[in-house]
Amino acid sequence: MKEDFLHYLWKFKNFDTLNLKTTKGEVVTIIHVGFHLKQAGPDFFNAQIIIGTQKWAGSVEMHLKSSDWYVHHHEQDSAYDNVILHVVWEHDIDVFRKDNSVIPVLELNNYVSSKTIDNYQSLRVTKSWLFCENRLANFDEFLLRNWQERLFFERLERKSKSISNLLTQSNSDWEEVLFVLLARNFGLNTNGEQFFELAKSIPFSIIRKESSEQINIEALFFGNAGLLDSEKQDEYYKELHFRYYYLLQKYQLNKPILPPVQFFRHRPDNFPTIRLSQLANLYHHHYNLFSKIISSNSVESIYALFEVSTTSYWLDHYQFDKVSPNKRKMLSKSFVDLLIINTIVPFQFAYAQSQGKENSDYLIQLLHEIAPEKNAVVDKFKFFGINATNAFETQSLLQLKNEYCNYGKCMNCAIGIESIKN
Structure with a gap:
């Protein structure tokens, strides 16, 4: 007990x-x-x-x-x-x-009562994945939906605190914080922290100044990522190399020592070369991206902002010096969905809070229009009877598993509490 x-x-x-x-x-x-x-x-x-x-x-x-x-x-x-x-x-x-x-x-x-004690003890028996896994399929749908909403906003509050911490470090520059968190999400799980540190290593004022020249932003990204450190015959590589060291000198920057980006176990469209070029293209096309995101009021308007590709060089390359079949490498809808879930929605929530405004209903509706995430946690809940149909529900389930189930907080969970009632 x-x-x-x-x-x-x-x-x-x-x-x-x-x-x-x-x-x-x-x-x-x-x-x-x-x-x-x-x-x-x-x-x-x-x-x-x-x-x-x-x-x-x-x-x-x-x-x-x-x-x-x-x-x-x-x-x-x-x-x-x-x-x-x-x-x-x-x-x-x-x-x-x-x-x-x-x-x-x-x-x-x-x-x-002995029944309450028995219910509690049966809830605490050895689990295979969740303590209440055999009760999920029969849980009251109305109670579940109310609990999911609370879980969703708990998750948003946690993400909002991370944004607040970064705002403190950046002297309340919302554009800069958006940039570093978008960079992290462009790196996905494997390169997320590397991209995050890369973005922090470049003063955002320089991104603003150089945004009219996409190749200059790309040179900064590739150079700080350590992708311009070797000798290659490729002319585009040589141009990036020249521009990178010119920009270091121009802005009196030191080349940072960062963890190497990873190509291993990535599909080619997720190679760091492709994602960094797409990120550079995004900031080339949108000088004031933060204000555009904050003013977006529909999933369609957000999709429109992220209709970006790479520079022309990457149409027939995934790596330097290696030609591949020609393909326009646009950000996919599923990738933009991840950006909306992990960056856009937390940013809109945090900004509304900072302005004393309420946008909860809009955010819930927005994620109801996004396809459910695909991961092991969501699959397991489906196996035990809870089938998520949209991103709002998957975010709630991730919060439930990571913050309650993993720590045995059954008595703080609506499902656990309902399970031991007489």
């Missing part, structure tokens, strides 16, 4: 609340359970309880055993001085306040 089970029982009052008594025999009446604090300090704040004939207002702390109070050294923490009730599963020792009075104890195991 874990303490989160006690938190659940108390928060939802899923026990016999009519016959409560402390371990000293005093009648307990719960007026308000308080507010659950998921941070340092007591578990529930501002509870209101009648113990005997005395009404109390203060904090409630919970432990599996009373002695855990001392194990966690709460006696040394003034944040616990206003605890009015100690709720435990097993009472094994009295806990004293600083004035030597005993904190009243409610031993909860005496008031919880």
Whole structure:
């Protein structure tokens, strides 16, 4: 058993609340359970309880055993001085306040039905992938949709914090932060961090100044990525090499030492050469990309912004010095969908928050129009009965698996809570 089970029982009052008594025999009446604090300090704040004939207002702390109070050294923490009730599963020792009075104890195991305990224990048995995997297919659809919406915005909030951190580092330059995060997503999983560091290594003011010359931006990208370090006979390679070192001198830049980009296990259309050229082309065509993205109000308008290809050299190349069949290498719809999911939507959300505006309904609708992501997590949920039909649902499922299921937070999850109700 874990303490989160006690938190659940108390928060939802899923026990016999009519016959409560402390371990000293005093009648307990719960007026308000308080507010659950998921941070340092007591578990529930501002509870209101009648113990005997005395009404109390203060904090409630919970432990599996009373002695855990001392194990966690709460006696040394003034944040616990206003605890009015100690709720435990097993009472094994009295806990004293600083004035030597005993904190009243409610031993909860005496008031919880055996069915609730059995439901909880069956939820916590050894899992193959999820604790509740055998219950997902029958979960109430209305409750699931409400839970998915909360999960979706939790995920957006987390991504928004990353954007806020980058804004602090960039002196609140939204265009610059958009650039480095788009670069990361252009690199996908394999080259994402390399592209991210590459973008951070180039002052965005230089991207602004050189955006009229696509080949100059491409030279900066390829040079900082270490793709211009060898000797080649290719004339385009030589031109990029010349421009790169000219730009280093022009802007007094040092060539950064970055992790090498990877070609291995990539399909040719995802080679770093192709993705970097497409990224350069994007910034060549859109000087004020951030404002265009923020003002976009439909998935079609976003798709239009990302109708970009490579420079002409890459029509019949994937690597330098190696000619390939001629092919126009446009950003695919599925690739732009990933950009919308991982960069555009978090940016629109973060910017709206910074302006004190609300765009939740729009973002939900936007991702309902995007195809569901394809990955192992989404496939597993489908196997157990939850079939995602759009990107809004897949983002919610990723949040559920990564932030709840992986950490066994069943008592903080709507599915887990519903699973153990009587």
